[in-house]
Amino acid sequence: MRVTALGRFFSGEKRTINGANSWGGAGHLGCCSLFVIERVGSFEAHTRTDLDYTAEAGWYETEGCKFGALGDQSHVSIAYPDDATEQAIAQQRRADNGEAAWAFRDPQRVAVESLKPLYPGQVPVLRSIKKTSAREVFR
DSSP states (O other), X not given: OEEEEEEEEEOOEEEEETTEEEEEOBXXXXXXXXXXXXXXXXXXXXXXXXXXXXXXXXXXXXXXXXXXGOOOSOOOOSSSOOHHHHHHHHHHHHHHTTTTGGGGTOHHHXXXXXXXXXXXXXXXXXXXXXXOSSOEEEO
């Protein structure tokens, strides 16, 4: 959807945790800032059929992994950056500047490259089991 909202933003208090600065005071354990919407100026509903609007973005695909087996292979946090965050930003930069432009058009290669660290010395072989214009599922 596309919305124009008027409200108040409460950044919270500046905190330093493990050498990283963040702002918070609202939400779970005070982790976050808060935006209070006072008025909605305009609203356009999502009407595109070529996008995946599901909240889980495929995490619960019945064709593949079961929920109990899922885990973050890579977790990126701008609030608490670590090596994984820096690596993800570097990957995005390589794609943006053309060094890894395949990342925008070859989802199977993206999947294989992300699995390689989990299978050292092997090349994962994947087959597509479900494909839409928004997402492709491999096994």
